[in-house]
Amino acid sequence: MSSRRTPKTEAARGGRPKDPELDGKVLDAAAGLLEELGYQELTIEKVAARAGVTRKTVYNRWANKSALVGELLIRNAGVEHIPDLGDTRAEMRELFAQIVRDVGESRGRLLSSLWATIGDPAVLHRFRTEVLGPRRQFARAAVQRGVARGDLPADIDVDLLIDMWSGTVMFRTEVRSDALLDSQADAMVELAMSGCVPRLPAPDAPEPTP
Known part of the structure; x- marks a missing residue:
């Protein structure tokens, strides 16, 4: 049947x-x-x-206002693939530019609405699954290509690097209401290219004591 x-x-x-x-x-x-x-x-x-x-x-x-606005946020959120350019520095610059665009597109009323709707578990789950998840997948793939080329450390903590970049952009543009200059974005990328990135703990490393 x-x-x-x-x-x-x-x-x-x-x-x-x-x-x-x-x-x-x-x-x-x-x-x-x-x-x-x-x-x-x-x-x-x-x-x-x-x-x-x-x-x-x-x-x-839509069952309620948060579900409706959550649908709007998901519809308007961009999820872009980072192309394989054969150049880790260029791909990291594209990744950073995407983070800047993602924050910029969420500014003002839309950003405030995101924080308001996050209180709805169903909306948060959808946003994580349909927006944040794919964005993180594409970002991780770009970083891992850099690792495979030998341009980035093999033990790089990819998720923490992406969170650090996202947090820096969010704090500077939303909390400080200050522009992030292209030269400053390039400086963040150059730090990563020079090996100044968060590292995963070694498999046999002892757990830090509180």
């Missing part, structure tokens, strides 16, 4: 068949209101009115 789902069976299960055009209309309305009002003042009622649909239409697709 086929397990293929049809719009009728989806509706019978309590779901709502996908309508990309309608979903996009609602998400666009939410994006506009989010920019104008911020997360706290955003309501499902206002989104429905802006999109020209009923509240029920919105609630049939």
Whole structure:
């Protein structure tokens, strides 16, 4: 027996068949209101009115405001592959540039909304799975290519390096509200290329005492 789902069976299960055009209309309305009002003042009622649909239409697709805004954040988040350029320095610069772009795209109202929706476990799980996970996978692949070429240490702690770069960009641009210059980004890359990177502990290294 086929397990293929049809719009009728989806509706019978309590779901709502996908309508990309309608979903996009609602998400666009939410994006506009989010920019104008911020997360706290955003309501499902206002989104429905802006999109020209009923509240029920919105609630049939998203259980609450955090789920709706979480969907918007995921839709607007970029997940880019870092191409194999055959040049570790160039690929590390591209990786750093992507981190800068990712933070820049999340600024202002959108960034505040991300912190607000993180309190919803379902939204956080989706954001980790559909955005952060793929971004980290592409970043790790670029760093590992550098290791394979002998340009980066074999024991580099890839995840900590990426977190350090992301944290530096976030603190400088969001907390300090200061521009990150191209020369400063290049300096961070050059530190990594010179071997100044976090290292994984040796397999037989003793655990640090508290």
